[in-house]
Amino acid sequence: MTRRITQPAPQPDSPQALLTVEQVARAIRRHPEVVRRQARAGRLPGLKVGRGWFFRPDQLVAAGYSQFRGAVSAAAAAAGDADRSRVFLEALSEAGLEAVQLADQEAIFQAVGRRLAQAGVGSFFFLMAEDGQGLMMVHREVPASSAKDMPLSPLGRVYPFSKLPMLRLVCESRRPHFLGDPEAIVQRTADNVGPHGMEQARQLSRALGMRAAISAPLVAGDRVIGAITVVGPGLRQSDVTAMAAFANQTAAAMEAARLLRQSRESEEAMVEMLAMAIGLREGTVRRGPEHADLAVRLGRQLGLDDATCRRTRHAILLQDLGKVSLPDPILRRGADLGAEERAVLMTHPAVGAQFLSRFAPLAPLAPIVRAHHERYNGEGYPDGLRGTAIPIETRLIGVVNAFRNQLETAPGVTIAQALAGLREAREADLDPAVVDALAALCERAQLAGQGWLQGLRLPEGDPTPAVAQAHSPKDLLTVADSRELRIIYRIAQEMGAVLDLDVLLKRIVTIVREVMGYYLVSLLLPTGAPGEIRVGAHSGYLADIAGMTIPSGQGITGWVYGSGQPLLVPDVSRDSRYIGFDPNVHSEFAFPLMSRGRIVGVLNAESAQPNAFSDADLALLAAVSSQIASTLEVAQMHDRLKQEAMHDPLTRLYNRRLLL
Incomplete structure (x- = not known):
């Protein structure tokens, strides 16, 4: 950790001077730390500039400290200068406080310069040249009343130290310097303003009232990064102390801004590198930068702050980071994925979020990336978030993704056609x-003739992106039923975490009931006895029916088990096979779970509404049944192995390890 060098504060040289902590402490015979505590508590009237406290004699006398009457009497003769000094010191204090709250170097220069100009003081900011042999003027600010027709040097010009003797002294000694000779100021200005230097320097001196100037080095850590010069009519030697503290504070703010800029540049480079890796892994044509720029424009249209817009930009570039962990067959096969493969594909949001959470600068992107397949109506995955529970960055990315997909369905799709497609999904x-904000943004861009909007469209006759999109797994996820995907994904997650058969059965029925919104759900398994099934798990039933057995052919579930065919019962009161457990049930649906040509179970759902089930439910369970059946087989095999391990293979008695 580098040691920060604080500039030594020069001592005031007249009774009118602003008093330091040490001077006040000697006068009132208190320790300097006591003076600081009393100033912080408000018992001593003081002014804080940077990290230091300063005191006006007249305010101390008013507070009852008669020791400072002599200083007040001497100051009365210079009341006009004192008032200007007070305004200048207050401006320094306010400018310093504003500087430390800003995260951009140029913004710091503007804020400080503007505040000093309001106090009637001109300010000039310099940064050290790359070779260290001079200073480059990077910003200046003069009072508005003085700025008209003023002969000012251009920004960005580098001045060698040979032409800046005062600033050279300041930078080498790391001490502020006061110059109270107006003619000397004019002469030094004339050396740097051009061929007609003296005439222009006098004009500048009259406009700014350059009767005095103070220069102070900008010191960050153990190096001088630049300097600041202020000029004005009311500056005094006694203001040097406050100016030194202010320069320290400004330098600290500038250094913090520089480090933040470097951090953001490193973060941006990391994001760009990962985005390139995603594109190479997917093997598709990516237009990420254009869509990231659109996301930022849309964020600003919504009034989001810069930090949120930056997170949105990075997240849209990295939303598919989790796909780098997917096997090649899943990435390349497109729409031909089976249920298990789709479940693997659906893990990529969570995997991408895990990657990002391990790298602190990108960790804030993790919840945004995790949620990028959530849907506004709650039918997305992996967490089923709904509405505003989805991060605003993710909702914005969802609209940009949908807009991109509309534009890339085929070359020549217009902006109006793409927006019409979005409105159907509102x-x-x-x-x-967010959809309305995008429409307003596009409308304004079209009226203004802004080229970036048309740049989002595919060129006529360019089939490459459309072909890539047609074979992309992402396109599959936009057209598949989201409830099916959520069931597959959640069951796959449970299978990876739970192998206990009873626990897994309970979680499966809970998942199906939660995702589909069914009134009652039960899962029945073969008992081992010929033609008999039992209730393995249930959800929503008032009575505990777990373990209840049903012979094949009896009841609706027994009939489905015996026949191997699904059955929709729109009105259970008209079906004699119905076995009732809840008087509120009016319709029922049972589906056989098949694995390798044999029935491994029956999934049963009941509703309090008549005719509640349709072909859509039949299609959905047909899609997820193989996943559920495979999960059941694995869990049943694990359960059998566990039971076998509990018994001696010869005697079938409980083995010794179980009894220990």
Whole structure:
């Protein structure tokens, strides 16, 4: 850790001077730390500039400290200068406080310069040249009343130290310097303003009232990074102390801004590198930068702050980071994925979030990336978030992704056609407010003739992106039923975490009931006895029916088990096979779970509404049944192995390890 060098504060040389902590402590015979505590507590009237405290004699006398009457009497003769000094010191204090709250170097220069100009003081900021042999003027600010027709040197010009003797002294000694000779100021200005230097320097001196100037070095850590010079009519030697403290504070703010800029540049480079890796892994044509820029424009349209817009930009570039862990067959096969493969594909949001959470600078992107397949109506995955529970960055990315997909369905799709497609998805997949904001943004861009909007469209006759999109797994996820995907994903997650048969059965029925919104759900398994099934798990039933057995052919579930065919019962009161456990049930649906040509179970759902089930439920369970059946087989095999391990293979008695 580098040691920060604080500039030594020069001592005031007249009774009118602003008093330091040490001077006040000697006068009132207190320790300097006591003076600081009393100033902080408000018992001593003081002014804080940077990290130091300063005191006006007249305010101390008013507070009851008669020791300072002599200083007040001497100051009365210079009341006009004192008032200007007070204004200048207050401006320094306010400018310093504003500087430390800013994260951009140029913004710091502007804020400080503007505040000093309001106090009637001109300010000039310099940064050290790359070779260390001079200073480059990077910003200046003069009072508005003085700025008209003023002969000012251009920004960005590098001045060698040979032409800046005062600033050279300041930088080499790391001490501020006061110059109170107006003619000397004019002469030094004339050396740097051009061929007609003296005439222009006098004009500048009259405009700015350059009767005095103070220069102070900008010191960050153990190096001088630049200097600041202020000029004005009311500056005094006694202001040097406050100016030194202010320069220290400004330098600290500038150094913090520099480090933040470097951190952001490193973060941006990391994001760009990962985005390139994602594109190479997917083997598709990516137009990430254009869509990231659109996301930032849309964020600003919504009034989001710069930090949120920056997170949105990075997240849209890295949303598919989790796909780098997927096997090649899943990435390349497109729409031909089976249920298990789709479940693996659906892990990529969570995997991407895990990657990002391990790298502190990108960790804030993790929840955004995790949620990028959530839908506004709650039918997305992996967490089933709904509405504003989805991060605003993710809702914005969802609209940009949908807009991109609309534009890339085929070359020549217009902006109006793409927006019309988005409006059809409002309130289902997308946040309506974000869709409306995008429409307003595009309308304004079209009226202004801004080229970036048309740049989002595919060129006529260019089939490459459309072909890539047609074979992309991402396209599959936008057209598949989201409830099916959520069931597959959640069951796959449970299978990886739980192998205990009873626990897994309970979680499966809970998942199906939660995702589908069914009134009652049960899962029945073969008992081992010929033609008999038992209730393995249930969800929503008032009575505990776990373990209840049903012979094949009896009841609706027994009939489905015996026949191997699904059955929809729109009104259970008209079906004699119905076995009732809840008087509120009016319709039922049972589906056989098949694995390798044999029935391994029956999934049963019941509803309090008549005719509640349709072919859509049949299609969905047909899609997820193989996943559920495979999960059951694995869990049943694990359960059998566990039971075998508990018994001696010869005697079938409990083995010794179980009894220990």
